[in-house]
């Protein structure tokens with residue numbers, strides 16, 4: 329993997345009383361051609377990271393390189409980087425084509441080259457038919473496409489995207505998620521995408537960095553992050569998770585035998601850097617568990633509520649030790665839930681499904 333962006337011990341402290349440490353020493357390598365997402369709750373430092381890469385802010389400490397060259401000495405306009413913001417900042421009185429051409433004209437490109445690039449970009453974002461419309465007369469989704477085309481037109485090596493889909497409605501956002509992924513694949517440009525929406529991150533990214541409190545808590549593929557969260561913060565932030573108290577009985581490599589509150593034992597995955605003995609917390613996703621009878625299950629309890637969601641049904645339980653547990657069962661023509669609210673039942677999940685967490 330060729331490294332596009334390399335941050336080492338990157339720090340940013342905003343002055344104030346008290347000062348705010350927005351980035352607390354971040355180490356990060358983003359590959360060329362990657363769709364890389366910075367995901368985390370509000371205030372965790374995502375935008376600060378983007379602003380440092382773009383050059384709108386200077387770090388308090390650490391280094392930042394792009395394709396092996398120091399970025400920090402370069403002013404923003406000399407960095408082969410472009411940004412798409414949440415507000416598209418288009419010129420409403422200019423046409424689609426003029427908006428896309430604007431940056432290229434500022435760069436002093438020859439007329440013929442500008443025309444060819446604008447045509448190519450309109451084709452790419454499927455806006456050719458609307459070339460002569462003013463951007464005040466197109467829909468939000470179309471404006472988003474124009475903003476993307478304008479940012480891609482100077483052919484930056486890295487495109488920064490700061491929550492670019494958050495102003496769109498749910499259906500359009502879904503469409504644009506696929507569209508963004510297609511654009512990234514077709515152009516081969518490194519995309520660094522910032523969002524606090526976990527579903528957006530999971531559907532589009534090659535890799536995700538989950539941030540919390542100014543540092544990176546875990547980096548991995550969407551599957552790694554979802555199936556193998558390394559710590560409670562990540563498991564809690566991404567998707568729904570059941571947390572179960574447990575005791576480690578024995579460990580072999582990355583597999584642990586753990587004792588549940590019911591006295592039954594189950595095999596769980598043990599990530600690096602997690603306690604290899606004593607009391608731990610297990611994470612189990614709602615869709616990875618199923619209902620069964622008390623004899624065959626791992627943990628018994630009472631069904632508190634059953635909620636129908638159309639595509640699936642959520643079963644809320646209180647286990648014998650008082651822990652709450654939610655299961656999710658997919659609905660289909662031949663699956664009917666055999667349990668009712670108030671029934672006693674037990675929870676079952678397979679070997680290696682549960683994940684031992686760092687607290």
Ligand SMILES: Nc1ncnc2c1ncn2[C@@H]1O[C@H](COP(=O)(O)OP(=O)(O)OP(=O)(O)O)[C@@H](O)[C@H]1O
Pocket residue numbers: 342343344348349350368369370371372373374375376377524
């Ligand atoms: N110019 C500034 N001056 C002082 N503090 C700032 C400044 N910009 C950001 N901060 C603080 O730095 C921290 C990180 O902010 P940042 O905008 O990077 O977070 P974020 O993860 O992008 O949040 P959001 O999702 O809400 O945009 C926050 O505590 C924020 O209040």
